[in-house]
Amino acid sequence: xxxxxxxxxxxxxxxxxxxxxxxxxxxxxxxxxxxxxxxxxxxxxxxxxxxxxxxxxxxxxxxxxxxxxxxxxxxxxxxxxxxxxxxxxxxxxxxxxxxxxxxxxxxxxxxxxxxxxxxxxxxxxxxxxxxxxxxxxxxxxxxxxxxxxxxxxxxxxxxxxxxxxxxxxxxxxxxxxxxxxxxxxxxxxxxxxxxxxxxxxxxxxxxxxxxxxxxxxxxxxxxxxxxxxxxxxxxxxxxxxxxxxxxxxxxxxxxxxxxxxxxxxx
Amino acid sequence: xxxxxxxxxxxxxxxxxxxxxxxxxxxxxxxxxxxxxxxxxxxxxxxxxxxxxxxxxxxxxxxxxxxxxxxxxxxxxxxxxxxxxxxxxxxxxxxxxxxxxxxxxxxxxxxxxxxxxxxxxxxxxxxxxxxxxxxxxxxxxxxxxxxxxxxxxxxxxxxxxxxxxxxxxxxxxxxxxxxxxxxxxxxxxxxxxxxxxxxxxxxxxxxxxxxxxxxxxxxxxxxxxxxxxxxxxxxxxxxxxxxxxxxxxxxxxxxxxxxxxxxxxxxxxxxxxxxxxxxxxxxxxxxxxxxxxxxxxxxxxxxxxxxxxxxxxxxxxxxxxxxxxxxxxxxxxxxxxxxxxxxxxxxxxxxxxxxxxxxxxxxxxxxxxxxxxxxxxxxxxxxxxxxxxxxxxxxxxxxxxxxxxxxxxxxxxxxxxxxxxxxxxxxxxxxxxxxxxxxx
Numbered sequence: 001x002x003x004x005x006x007x008x009x010x011x012x013x014x015x016x017x018x019x020x021x022x023x024x025x026x027x028x029x030x031x032x033x034x035x036x037x038x039x040x041x042x043x044x045x046x047x048x049x050x051x052x053x054x055x056x057x058x059x060x061x062x063x064x065x066x067x068x069x070x071x072x073x074x075x076x077x078x079x080x081x082x083x084x085x086x087x088x089x090x091x092x093x094x095x096x097x098x099x100x101x102x103x104x105x106x107x108x109x110x111x112x113x114x115x116x117x118x119x120x121x122x123x124x125x126x127x128x129x130x131x132x133x134x135x136x137x138x139x140x141x142x143x144x145x146x147x148x149x150x151x152x153x154x155x156x157x158x159x160x161x162x163x164x165x166x167x168x169x170x171x172x173x174x175x176x177x178x179x180x181x182x183x184x185x186x187x188x189x190x191x192x193x194x195x196x197x198x199x200x201x202x203x204x205x206x207x208x209x210x211x212x213x214x215x216x217x218x219x220x221x222x223x224x225x226x227x228x229x230x231x232x233x234x235x236x237x238x239x240x241x242x243x244x245x246x247x248x249x250x251x252x253x254x255x256x257x258x259x260x261x262x263x264x265x266x
Numbered sequence: 267x268x269x270x271x272x273x274x275x276x277x278x279x280x281x282x283x284x285x286x287x288x289x290x291x292x293x294x295x296x297x298x299x300x301x302x303x304x305x306x307x308x309x310x311x312x313x314x315x316x317x318x319x320x321x322x323x324x325x326x327x328x329x330x331x332x333x334x335x336x337x338x339x340x341x342x343x344x345x346x347x348x349x350x351x352x353x354x355x356x357x358x359x360x361x362x363x364x365x366x367x368x369x370x371x372x373x374x375x376x377x378x379x380x381x382x383x384x385x386x387x388x389x390x391x392x393x394x395x396x397x398x399x400x401x402x403x404x405x406x407x408x409x410x411x412x413x414x415x416x417x418x419x420x421x422x423x424x425x426x427x428x429x430x431x432x433x434x435x436x437x438x439x440x441x442x443x444x445x446x447x448x449x450x451x452x453x454x455x456x457x458x459x460x461x462x463x464x465x466x467x468x469x470x471x472x473x474x475x476x477x478x479x480x481x482x483x484x485x486x487x488x489x490x491x492x493x494x495x496x497x498x499x500x501x502x503x504x505x506x507x508x509x510x511x512x513x514x515x516x517x518x519x520x521x522x523x524x525x526x527x528x529x530x531x532x533x534x535x536x537x538x539x540x541x542x543x544x545x546x547x548x549x550x551x552x553x554x555x556x557x558x559x560x561x562x563x564x565x566x567x568x569x570x571x572x573x574x575x576x577x578x579x580x581x582x583x584x585x586x587x588x589x590x591x592x593x594x595x596x597x598x599x600x601x602x603x604x605x606x607x608x609x610x611x612x613x614x615x616x617x618x619x620x621x622x623x624x625x626x627x628x629x630x631x632x633x634x635x636x637x638x639x640x641x642x643x644x645x646x647x648x649x650x651x652x653x654x655x656x657x658x659x660x661x662x663x664x665x666x667x668x669x670x671x672x673x674x675x676x677x678x679x680x681x682x683x684x685x686x687x688x689x690x691x692x693x694x695x696x697x698x699x700x701x702x703x704x705x706x
Contacts, residue, residue, distance in 0.1 A: 005377075020476050025553035035691065036674050099496070102699075105690050125496070128699035134690075156702025184383060190705065221394050228421050254396030258422050 050112025518559020
């Protein structure tokens with residue numbers, strides 16, 4: 001008996017159907033397959049879905065839509081896109097495949113999702129799938145994706161990294177707190193607050209004096225979150241120090257109230 | 267005999283806050299309080315539920331003042347603003363982005379009536395902005411969101427009421443009190459009936475109709491409507507009321523009606539701080555779309571005390587308690603028992619006020635009392651009738667059912683650690699990454 005249901009390839013193709021009902025049916029079947037596949041077959045199914053997600057077409061046989069539509073008014077890119085390999089499946093299918101890989105939390109899914117982080121049309125779903133993937137490869141791929149340029153995507157990557165562990169993750173987040181893009185810095189402040197590490201307070205405290213009002217506001221919230229994370233982890237001393245610092249600062253009243261409650265002052 | 271059945275009704279009411287609720291309610295003056303004593307409320311999400319239910323009721327409530335309205339659909343916001351203006355002759359602050367509302371220091375509390383996928387983000391940001399919260403049921407779309415929300419509520423000392431207003435309806439209170447006072451003998455099973463297709467209550471259990479994707483109407487900020495949910499092109503039958511039939515925005519039938527009736531089951535079991543240990547659900551998911559929730563379902567939950575809860579479509583709409591010596595059935599506007607004498611339990615003292623007759627004829631029973639309980643608690647800083655931990659645990663029960671149905675197998679659940687022991691796939695479904703730039 002094959003590890004992967006032979007109908008999977010057909011369902012993948014069917015997801016590209018222009019009939020919404022047909023495409024939806026195929027996705028539902030694949031979703032059920034992904035959610036109900038036994039542990040022993042998970043890697044094989046991840047491989048089948050992943051290969052389809054990153055598959056390239058032979059010249060002239062690809063999904064086509066991206067080169068024709070997105071780059072219609074750019075003569076240089078249009079010319080280049082004729083030469084470049086195109087994805088075999090359209091964007092909607094690739095995004096769905098990335099999403100399905102998120103239901104398969106295994107090492108085998110990570111390389112494909114890492115590759116899909118370079119696919120402008122599927123990367124957001126790939127990023128989300130990597131967030132659910134427990135492998136070290138997933139964390140490494142997300143760290144590498146911080147080198148992209150779109151601030152919203154990068155903020156999403158940081159949110160995903162906040163769910164990961166390890167020195168490399170923390171180092172990447174600390175670096176992101178100094179980023180040039182304010183959206184990235186704000187995301188990094190909240191992410192750092194999720195790690196019960198008292199040394200992060202220096203970064204957060206500094207951000208309470210940032211030039212951006214939104215960044216200052218987020219930094220105050222992040223400090224309160226960090227204090228709570230430390231309290232929950234059992235480090236009440238560090239939590240207390242941060243709460244005292246919040247009370248002595250120009251933090252908004254809600255964060256001061258949280259600090260008072262944390263210190264037992266009602 | 268378990269601890270639940272040993273608990274007397276008076277002590278139960280005391281523990282559940284029922285006594286406090288009633289005393290505060292009874293002492294309430296019908297005169298309009300001074301402005302400084304009124305709670306200034308902002309409503310986030312003023313579609314059908316937010317406008318025709320919460321706004322209308324709160325405009326009539328002398329203890330609340332409508333200070334702000336927010337909706338990503340300008341038509342909804344305008345209709346709500348007109349309604350407020352007509353009644354109060356004051357135009358509230360109106361916006362399309364909830365963050366603008368939360369920035370305002372003149373707003374004390376917010377009512378969240380958005381689609382479910384927004385509840386946790388708005389709820390947490392509201393509490394971190396120092397607001398008290400009334401959040402529609404189900405509290406969450408995913409289990410992990412609820413634990414985070416409950417933590418923030420405790421950290422900020424926020425008063426949170428979850429919109430499971432059946433907890434404030436005398437019939438449900440009475441039924442639960444009778445069950446917990448052992449009036450039907452040892453509790454064996456609770457069946458929560460969510461309604462069947464083709465009946466009035468179940469009229470919306472259908473697969474939907476495929477519509478071509480459209481450009482969103484100009485009054486609607488579609489990207490903001492979607493928020494943290496995966497991007498989908500706009501179609502009318504994904505948006506507004508019909509969000510509840512799409513698993514990206516809601517849990518479907520089991521979190522819609524289940525959030526009401528399963529909540530009552532948890533209450534009767536004394537499990538407001540806990541949950542089942544095993545779940546086995548079977549559901550029929552619609553594979554031809556566009557609605558993707560389980561329209562037909564049967565989920566069995568087992569608790570440590572041996573009681574089984576069965577959540578299903580069949581059997582009408584309501585909650586049936588099966589005891590060793592009889593049964594009680596309760597639904598909106600109706601309370602029955604295997605023997606009418608069971609319902610004639612003696613009541614005395616302050617407890618009698620629980621059976622307040624004022625909400626007997628409300629179109630959605632319990633609504634006014636639920637609002638009033640929230641307003642009382644904002645003043646007293648006590649826990650609400652459906653506080654956040656309660657709402658989280660009740661929503662969790664529904665989510666557990668969905669997860670079991672989607673995985674097609676029975677699941678073990680640790681209600682203390684809130685995890686599926688050793689089950690990687692099931693644990694993935696406890697949460698879901700948000701679309702950037704959103705996060706909790």
